[in-house]
C-alpha cells in the first residue's frame with residue numbers, strides 16, 4: 034500500500050496538483066483500494082492535525098504581521114533597522130536572520146516566523162538587489178530556527194515522547210544550538226554580501242537614528258511586549274500573537290492613522306485565507322505521517338540502522354543523514370513520534386547523551402522544514418515571494434550547506450550546544 | 459453584470475465575510491481571556507476550544523476560497539515546459555482530480571458527522587456535540603467543488619488561462 | 632505494502648489453530664515505555680501471545696503514537712484501534728457515566744481499597760456503561776492518586792483555589808470540580824502542560840506522582856500537595872463490535888490477559904511510587920501532605936459537587952451503590 038501511496042503522491046505532485054490534494058487523494062485511493070482501514074479515520078487524522086494547541090498561534094501571527102504591514106508599523110520598524118545596520122555588508126540580510134531568531138524566541142511555529150519576518154523583509158531584500166532565490170532561501174532557512182530556539186512545540190513533544198530528557202534541559206540546549214545556527218549563518222551572509230558587493234547604506238547620523246527611533250517607538254514596543262511577555266511568564270506565544278495583533282491594530286488606527294476599517298477587513302480576509310493555505314498542508318501532512326506510522330516502514334529502517342552500528346560518531350552521522358532524508362518528506366512532530374522511541378534506547382546503549390541527541394534531532398528536523406520536496410517553510414515562502422520551488426532551489430542549497438555546517442559543529446562539538454546546560458548545573 | 463454574476467459575487471463576498479468574522483471573533487476571545495486572567499483572576503475554560511474550532515472552520519472555508527483564487531500551494535514546475543493548450547488540459551485534469559479528492563473527503567467527512575451524531579460525543583469545554591465542528595468538513599468540500607466546477611466551465615469556455623497554483627492572488631486580496 | 636495489511640487481515644476473525652481467532656490486536660496508550668502502564672501493556676501482550684500459541688499477537692502503540700487522548704478514544708470507537716487504555720476523564724465526553732470515577736473525594740485514600748471497589752459488582756456495572764459509546768470495557772487499570780501542584784498558593788482547603796486556574800484533562804466533570812471549589816479550570820493538551828505552567832497560563836495542575844516527576848512539573852511549580860482528592864483511573868476498553876466478533880475462546884483469552892496486565896501494572900506502580908515521591912521531596916518544590924482533618928474538610932465540601940455533577944437518575948443509582956461499597960470497604 035505504501036508503494037502505491039508514494040507513487041501516487043509523486044505523480045500528482047508532478048502534474049502540479051496542489052500539495053494537500055496530492056497527499057490526500059493518494060492516501061484515500063491507497064487506503065480504499067489496498068487496506069481495510071476505515072476511511073473515516075483519514076478525515077479524523079486531518080482534523081487532528083488542525084486541532085492542536087500548538088497551531089493556534091499561527092493565524093494570529095499572520096494577522097499581527099498583516100496589520101503591522103498594513104498599518105505602517107513594519108515600515109517604520111524597517112527604516113529603524115536600516116538606520117541601525119544597513120551600512121554593514123549584508124545588513125538587511127543580517128536583519129532578517131537576527132529578527133527571525135528573535136521571532137523564534139517567541140514563536141514555536143516555524144512557518145509563522147517565515148510569514149511574520151518574510152512579509153516585511155522579503156520585498157526589502159529584493160529591492161536591495163539581493164538575488165530573489167538567495168532572499169527566499171534565507172527566509173525559509175532562518176524561519177526554521179524557531180523550531181530550535183525555545184519556546185518550541187517540537188521540543189516539548191520530544192520531551193513528552195522521550196522521558197529520559199526533560200523539557201527544561203532541551204530548552205536550555207536549544208538556546209545554544211540556535212545561537213550556533215544563527216552565528217554561522219550571519220558569518221556566511223557577511224562573506225556572501227562582501228563578495229557580491231551589494232549596495233550598502235550610508236551610515237546614519239546619530240540624529241537620523243534618533244528620528245527613526247522616535248518614529249518607530251510604538252512599533253518597537255511590540256517585540257518588547259511579546260518577548261518580555263513570554264519570558265516573564267505572562268503570555269503563551271498564542272496569546273502574545275493575539276495581543277500583538279490587537280496592539281498593532283490600536284496603534285495603526287489611532288496613532289499612525291494608516292489603517293481604515295475597510296483596510297482592516299481586507300487584512301482579516303487575507304490573513305484567514307493565508308492561514309487556511311498553510312493549515313490544509315498541516316492537515317494533509319498528518320494523514321501521511323499516520324499512514325507511515327501504521328506501515329512500520331520507518332521503524333524498520335531505524336531499527337536496521339541502529340542494529341548495525343557500533344561507534345558513536347558513526348551513529349550520530351547516520352542519524353543525521355536519516356533524519357535529513359526523513360525531513361525532506363515529513364513534518365517534524367510526526368517524524369519525532371515515529372523515530373524517537375526507536376533511536377533513544379539504542380543511543381543510550383552506545384552512551385550518547387540523550388539531550389545532545391534530542392537537540393540534534395531538532396536541528397535536523399528544522400533543516401527539513403525547508404528541504405524539497407516537502408517543506409512547509411518552502412511553501413510559505415512561495416506564498417510570500419511568488420517564486421516557484423525550482424526558482425528557489427539555488428537559494429535553498431546555499432543555506433542548506435551553511436546549516437549543515439552548523440549541524441556538524443553541534444554533532445561533533447556537543448559543548449557548543451550544551452554549554453549553557455552545564456553552566457546551570 | 460447579469461443576475462448570475464451578481465449572485466456569484468454576493469456568494470463570494472459572504473464566504474469571505476464568514477472567515478473574516480471568525481478570525482476577528484477568535485482574536486477578541488483570545489484577547490479578552492487574557493484580560494480576564496489579569497483583571498479578574500479567572501479564565502474562560504472554553505476559550506481555547508472556541509479558538510481552535512474557529513481556526514478549523516477558517517481552514518475548511520478558506521480551502522474553498524483558495525481553490526477559487528487559485529492560490530493553493532503546489533509544485534508547478536512542469537507548467538513552465540508546456541504549451542498553453544497542454545497547460546489548459548493539465549489544469550482541467552487537476553481540477554477533476556481535486557474534485558475527486560473533495561468527494562472522498564466530503565463523503566467520509568459526512569460519514570464522520572453521522573457517526574458522531576449516533577455516538578453522541580461532546581466537546582469537553584464548550585460541551586457541544588462535536589459533529590457541529592466536523593460539519594465544516596463536508597461544507598468546505600461542497601464549496602470547493604462548486605468553485606472548481608465554475609472554474610472548469612470557465613476554463614473550457616474561455617481562451618484565457620486561469621491560474622492554478624499560487625501564481626496570482628485573487629481580486630480582493 | 633507494509634505490516635498493515637497483515638495485521639488487519641487478521642482482525643476480520645479468521646479462525647486459527649486451537650480454536651483461537653488468528654489476529655493481531657492494535658493496542659494504544661499514552662504513557663512512555665518505562666511507565667507502569669506500559670509494563671501492564673507488555674504483560675497483556677506476553678500473556679495472550681503465549682496463551683494462544685501465537686495465534687493472537689499484539690502491536691503496542693505507547694506514548695500517544697496513535698494520536699492525542701481524545702483521538703485514540705475516537706479511533707477505538709471507529710474501529711481503527713482495537714484496544715486502548717485511557718483515563719476515565721478523557722472518556723467522559725464519549726460516555727457520560729464514567730465521570731463518576733472522577734468525582735472529587737469519592738475514593739478512600741488507599742489504592743488497595745480502591746481496587747477492591749473497582750473489582751466489585753458495582754465496578755462491573757459502571758464498566759458496562761461503556762457499551763453506550765460502542766466500547767467493551769475490559770477493566771480498570773491503575774494510575775495512582777492525583778496530587779495538586781500549584782504556584783503561589785499552597786492548597787489546604789477548597790477556598791485556596793479562588794483566583795487559581797488549574798489545568799485539567801479534557802473532562803467537563805473535572806472543570807466543574809475546580810469551579811465549584813471556587814477556582815477556574817482549563818483543559819490544556821498534555822504535551823503543553825509544562826509550558827503552560829512555566830508561563831503561568833495556568834497556575835497549577837493535577838496528576839499522579841509519576842506524571843509530575845517524569846515531566847518535571849515540580850520544577851515549574853512551588854507546591855506539590857498530596858491530596859488524595861481523586862485518582863488517575865484508566866479504562867481498558869475495546870471496540871465493542873470487534874470484541875463481540877471474536878469467538879468465545881478468544882474473548883476469554885483477552886479477559887485473562889487483561890487480568891495479567893492489570894496485576895503487573897498495579898505491582899509496578901506500587902514499586903515506583905515511593906521513589907518518585909522521594910525525588911519530588913528532594914527537589915526545590917515544597918511537598919505537603921494534607922492532614923486527616925484537611926482531607927475531611929475537603930471531603931465534606933465536595934459532596935455537594937457530586938450532586939451538582941451527577942443529575943441523571945441511573946447515574947445517581949450507580950453512584951449510591953458505589954458509595955455503599957466504598958463505605959463497606961473502608962469499614963473493613
Ligand code: NA
Pocket residue numbers: 136137138139140141142178179180181182183184185
Ligand atoms: Na521557538
Ligand code: NA
Pocket residue numbers: 360361362363400401402403404405406407408409
Ligand atoms: Na522537508
